[in-house]
Amino acid sequence: MAGRFAPRPTRTTVRGGHVGIPAGAAAGIPRQAAAPPRVRRWTPDGPLDLGLVLGPLRRGPADPTFRALPDGSVWRATRTPAGPGTLRVRGHGGEVLGEAWGPGAEWLLDRLPDLLGAADDPDAFVPRHRVVATARHRRPGLRLTRTGLVLESLIPSVLEQKVTTDEAYRAWRLLVRRFGEPAPGPAGTGERPMWVMPAPRTWALIPSWEWHRAGVDDKRASTILRAVRVAARLEQAVGMPAAEAQARLEVVPGIGPWTSAEAVQRSHGAPDSVTVGDLHLPGIVGWALAGNRDADDAEMLRLLEPYAGQRHRAARLILLSGRVPARRAPKMPRWDIGLI
CATH class of the missing domain: 1.10.340.30 (Hypothetical protein; domain 2)
Known part of the structure; x- marks a missing residue:
């Protein structure tokens, strides 16, 4: 992980979590491939944390389209306009090595820099609160991914x-x-x-x-x-x-x-597409910035006004800060739709 501090756990991992590398776990990917991959090397212009950048693309620890391995690599299986493709990304010295297989290999490699945040401009972000500034300082490798896939x-x-x-x-x-x-x-x-x-x-x-x-x-x-x-x-x-x-x-x-923001945050790397209508996010933002755990969407947007143009990045840094209010109620119950 880039930076001096280990990431704090967050309750809302969908948008703010960091994909950790499971130390000591089995690799899970066979070493031999049926065909050699296509390869691209790319050098980022600043710190880059693969777990932070690509973490929002993982849908749970058992996501069949995403895998992070002990060798530091991140694997994605996706459907591109050119067809299915698999991408393996890992740091290699000061550069990133991308390897791809399948009909979508060239498409994935062409867009590797955007996937890793090359189109993002983290320097445009100016922290206005201590909690946000601290989270940014501890995670200099955070960039917003742009998949180009809706x-x-x-x-x-x-x-x-x-x-x-x-x-x-x-x-x-x-x-x-x-x-x-x-x-x-x-x-x-x-x-x-x-x-x-x-x-x-x-x-x-x-x-x-x-x-x-x-x-x-x-x-x-x-x-x-x-x-x-x-x-x-x-x-x-x-x-x-x-x-x-x-x-x-x-x-x-x-x-x-809610749904459209969640989609374009990933497909576009949209720094200002803040999620509204979320069950937890307004209370987390309200608690972190104003000590108000009962904040609603309107109050959240008011608190994020100083970050206009960068509200999604600000919200994500707040989620990564680990500063969340203690739970006051049981978790949302699971429903069996067969009983509805």
């Missing part, structure tokens, strides 16, 4: 609507493993193969009982089905400014400001 961030964000993260992670894991395809290269083999998420048409053909088996209610399933039917139009939003991209996503019934 659907791969949108679908799991829809699955996370109104449920616990455990339920959403389980649904994503089950659906990707059942209807996706093995990741190209060595990641798609072995005891714990990685998977590429389903193509839009495959999502559209998932039977209703399979959504039910994965614990996804009709409302979220219907939202995903509506989104994949206009997948090409949604992917075109990558070329738009983040605010316009969010507006396009929100045309789809069932996609609101």
Whole structure:
């Protein structure tokens, strides 16, 4: 990890967490590949922490599309406009080594710098509160990733609507493993193969009982089905400014400001797309900046006004600070949709 201090644990890991390297764990990826990878070397212009930059792309510790290994490498299996691809990224001296397999290999390597935050400008951020300044100082390697892919961030964000993260992670894991395809290269083999998420048409053909088996209610399933039917139009939003991209996503019934912000934070590396409508974030921001654990969205946005243009980065640094109010109520209960 870049910086002097070890990361503090955070309760909200979806947006603020750091992907740690499981020291001493089995590698999980076979050493031999069926075909040699395509390779690109890139030198960042400042500190770079792969766990911080790529961490928001992981949907739970058992995400079949994401893996962090003890050798310091991070693996991604994704569906690009050129087809499925697997990307392995690791630090190598003062540079980053990217290796890719599959039809989407060239696409992934072409966009490797953006994925690792080259399009981000962390120097544009000016801390206005001590807690934010301290979090930034302790994590100089934080940059905002830009995947250039909308659907791969949108679908799991829809699955996370109104449920616990455990339920959403389980649904994503089950659906990707059942209807996706093995990741190209060595990641798609072995005891714990990685998977590429389903193509839009495959999502559209998932039977209703399979959504039910994965614990996804009709409302979220219907939202995903509506989104994949206009997948090409949604992917075109990558070329738009983040605010316009969010507006396009929100045309789809069932996609609101919470979901659209979660998607463009990853697809666009949007520094100002703050998440509104979240169950915990307003209270965390309110507590960190004003000692107000009962803050609502309006109060959160007021507190983040000094960070206009960089509100998402500010919120993420607050999440990484570990300064969160103590829990006052039990966790949100898990629901069995078969009983609803």
